[in-house]
Amino acid sequence: xxxxxxxxxxxxxxxxxxxxxxxxxxxxxxxxxxxxxxxxxxxxxxxxxxxxxxxxxxxxxxxxxxxxxxxxxxxxxxxxxxxxxxxxxxxxxxxxxxxxxxxxxxxx
Amino acid sequence: xxxxxxxxxxxxxxxxxxxxxxxxxxxxxxxxxxxxxxxxxxxxxxxxxxxxxxxxxxxxxxxxxxxxxxxxxxxxxxxxxxxxxxxxxxxxxxxxxxxxxxxxxxxxxxxxxxxxxxxxxxxxxxxxxxxxxxxxxxxxxxxxxxxxxxxxxxxxxxxxxxxxxxxxxxxxxxxxxxxxxxxxxxxxxxxxxxxxxxxxxxxxxxxxxxxxxxxxxxxxxxxxxxxxxxxxxxxxxxxxxxxxxxxxxxxxxxxxxxxxxxxxxxxxxxxxxxxxxxxxxx
Numbered sequence: 530x531x532x533x534x535x536x537x538x539x540x541x542x543x544x545x546x547x548x549x550x551x552x553x554x555x556x557x558x559x560x561x562x563x564x565x566x567x568x569x570x571x572x573x574x575x576x577x578x579x580x581x582x583x584x585x586x587x588x589x590x591x592x593x594x595x596x597x598x599x600x601x602x603x604x605x606x607x608x609x610x611x612x613x614x615x616x617x618x619x620x621x622x623x624x625x626x627x628x629x630x631x632x633x634x635x636x637x
Numbered sequence: 638x639x640x641x642x643x644x645x646x647x648x649x650x651x652x653x654x655x656x657x658x659x660x661x662x663x664x665x666x667x668x669x670x671x672x673x674x675x676x677x678x679x680x681x682x683x684x685x686x687x688x689x690x691x692x693x694x695x696x697x698x699x700x701x702x703x704x705x706x707x708x709x710x711x712x713x714x715x716x717x718x719x720x721x722x723x724x725x726x727x728x729x730x731x732x733x734x735x736x737x738x739x740x741x742x743x744x745x746x747x748x749x750x751x752x753x754x755x756x757x758x759x760x761x762x763x764x765x766x767x768x769x770x771x772x773x774x775x776x777x778x779x780x781x782x783x784x785x786x787x788x789x790x791x792x793x794x795x796x797x798x799x800x801x802x803x804x805x806x807x808x809x810x811x812x813x814x815x816x817x818x819x820x821x822x823x824x825x826x827x828x829x830x831x832x833x834x835x836x837x838x839x840x841x842x843x844x845x846x847x848x849x850x851x852x853x854x855x856x857x858x859x860x861x862x863x864x865x866x867x868x869x870x871x872x873x874x875x876x877x878x879x880x881x882x883x884x885x886x887x888x889x890x891x892x893x894x895x896x897x898x899x900x901x902x903x904x905x906x907x908x909x910x911x912x913x914x915x916x917x918x919x
Contacts, residue, residue, distance in 0.1 A: 530649065555663065556664055561671070573690030574668075574689050574690045575695070578661065578696055603660075604656075616706070
């Protein structure tokens, strides 16, 4: 299994979780966070942005333009209350699916 | 992000694209800076950062699908393309537009007529209780040698029918609309109008009200046209008399006969046949 495949479908979950834990971040910050946690979960960097925009469209994150210390325009993403709710649901679903698969792998 | 912002992005595609470019550019710079900090030469760091990010065109496409009402964007593009083509082939476009306009106009006119004649109930008190009487004439009277209907009755027949129908029904008599030339006796105007002749109790039976003056009454049914009275339609009243109350009492000559205007029918009633509205005359 390639590294990207491991992330398929779970990228939104990871993004929401990181924004929830670490507070507002720009896109590159999110990439760096995910990679910092795990070598295996290397985000295909480009795919992060369409995913972020889909989350924004769904109302789970909101974005605003800010200026960094070195005067660079950066887009900062922040989780919304609806996003926290979604995060809870997704996390629960992920845990139960992972648990179920684990059970099959152990006992089948 | 809402529908409004999606539509706004569709209307200004350049702006959304510029925002995304900025965002990706920021990513590349940060990435390259991090790599340089880890000891990579700058040129190589920038190359690696770009490779890791992926194809920017493809990113822009997939992000645009999310952020913009794509259907609206392409609709606008089609619209602009259409305008350019119209400007380019001016003569052919004019011909097409003109023939469309004529066709639409003709259909509208036809529909207006059918609507007035068939779909809309007559503006009278009980349109569903109206019955149109006709006689079935034997084949002998017809040039095609077929039995056919005639809407005409003699006055004697009309009186017989009235007596026979009472008290279950009231009858009134009405002529077809006639195109007649009309002028006022002081010579103010002269025009062709459409007139219908109605028996004295017609308006009462139809339940029509006057906008001004009175309507034709049974005692207008005098022999030998002793006091011919005319009701004018509301539109005619506004057009010819400026909706002035002075219209009452004016004399009109229609054909060879003189009539006195005694009233104006209320607005919706424009004659039984309804096509162009006139002047109901007894």
